[in-house]
Amino acid sequence: MDLQKTVQPQVPEFKPYSPGLAIEEIQERYGLGRVVKMASNENPLGTSPVVHKALTEHAALAFRYAQAGTPRLCRALAEHLGVPQECVVAGNGSDEIIDLLVRVKARPGRDNIIAFSPCFSMYGLQARLCGVEFRQTSLNPDFSFPWDALVALADENTALCFVTTPDNPSGYTPDVEDLKALARRLPPQCLLVVDEAYMDFVEDPSAHSLMGCLDAFPNVAILRTFSKLYGLAGLRLGYGVMPAWLASYCARVKPPFSVNILAEVAGLAALEDADFVRATRRAVSEGRQYLRAELTEMGFTVHPSQANFLLTEMPAAAPLDAGEFVERLLQRGIIIRPMGSYNMPRSVRISIGSAEENREFIATAKEILADA
Numbered sequence: 001m002d003l004q005k006t007v008q009p010q011v012p013e014f015k016p017y018s019p020g021l022a023i024e025e026i027q028e029r030y031g032l033g034r035v036v037k038m039a040s041n042e043n044p045l046g047t048s049p050v051v052h053k054a055l056t057e058h059a060a061l062a063f064r065y066a067q068a069g070t071p072r073l074c075r076a077l078a079e080h081l082g083v084p085q086e087c088v089v090a091g092n093g094s095d096e097i098i099d100l101l102v103r104v105k106a107r108p109g110r111d112n113i114i115a116f117s118p119c120f121s122m123y124g125l126q127a128r129l130c131g132v133e134f135r136q137t138s139l140n141p142d143f144s145f146p147w148d149a150l151v152a153l154a155d156e157n158t159a160l161c162f163v164t165t166p167d168n169p170s171g172y173t174p175d176v177e178d179l180k181a182l183a184r185r186l187p188p189q190c191l192l193v194v195d196e197a198y199m200d201f202v203e204d205p206s207a208h209s210l211m212g213c214l215d216a217f218p219n220v221a222i223l224r225t226f227s228k229l230y231g232l233a234g235l236r237l238g239y240g241v242m243p244a245w246l247a248s249y250c251a252r253v254k255p256p257f258s259v260n261i262l263a264e265v266a267g268l269a270a271l272e273d274a275d276f277v278r279a280t281r282r283a284v285s286e287g288r289q290y291l292r293a294e295l296t297e298m299g300f301t302v303h304p305s306q307a308n309f310l311l312t313e314m315p316a317a318a319p320l321d322a323g324e325f326v327e328r329l330l331q332r333g334i335i336i337r338p339m340g341s342y343n344m345p346r347s348v349r350i351s352i353g354s355a356e357e358n359r360e361f362i363a364t365a366k367e368i369l370a371d372a
Helices: 023-030 047-064 070-083 095-106 121-129 147-152 176-185 211-216 243-251 260-274 274-297 320-329 356-372
Strands: 088-091 110-116 131-138 160-162 191-195 221-226 238-241 308-314 347-351
Touching: 023 320, 047 260, 070 088, 070 238, 070 260, 088 095, 095 121, 095 160, 095 191, 095 221, 095 238, 095 243, 110 121, 110 147, 110 238, 121 131, 131 147, 147 176, 160 176, 160 320, 176 191, 211 221, 274 308, 274 356, 320 347
Parallel strands: 110 131, 110 160, 160 191, 191 221
Antiparallel strands: 088 238, 221 238, 308 347
């Protein structure tokens, strides 16, 4: 028997996730000593010194299993957010929470999941892997959300609706009233999952997030992550806030030690470092304004964003396309994200870097366009 033919039939059709290029990869490819990475929406300031200290002090505990369910972190998150602890589920990145929600809530071969297009690839990947139909409707040309078209996808078998805000890759951030209206319009059995991975960078979160009014919306779950604002992308730590009954079901089926002991230590320390959080928000806000102004002056179309990245389109008069622009940046040691995989061949996404990185990117981009 050919064992390869015994896997789930949908698996061979999958394509691997395409992450941003790694610094080491570009150093090796072009023989570079220094590389600036502005492609993966990471924290421009790195990781908090308080977290560094906590990890050093607890490194010797790496041989221990973490406490199942990550109760200390869940308790700290509940206090930080002002929500009941029984509504918080910590995971190995918010990816794990997405996986749990799909497997717990959606019935294979019967239910469907709805979302906009484009969206975070994990929504569709996990749906298809679990044998659940994945339905999408395209964003408006300006990247705003066509709510009516999304609701029209739903029926009596719609288990989950995923919405990302601020959205990736555009940074578009709908008003909280729009999210409330969506939650009311969805079928009663449908859970609205609002992925707020970038909400920490929004100027006024209360005007855009449902976190403060979950009591009024028992059909809503919210996802957040430590990867962006807190600079813990490499430790894989995220969480969901959801109805207590659903959190209980997720906890029952979640691998007990999926959040490792050092990730929990880092998360607890990160929540305590208010100075680092303020510095990161300031760096992102100032960097976003600087890059927007400079890119606009260079002729790029820059879409409105409240996230830690900007979606831009190449100048109409540019003598090279987005792919060539990205390649020439790579040759000079700067990584940004081409949007070809999103069917936007003239667009690039630029993560906000440190002040020095932002200036270096702009100077190099000007040189490339002038030399083209």
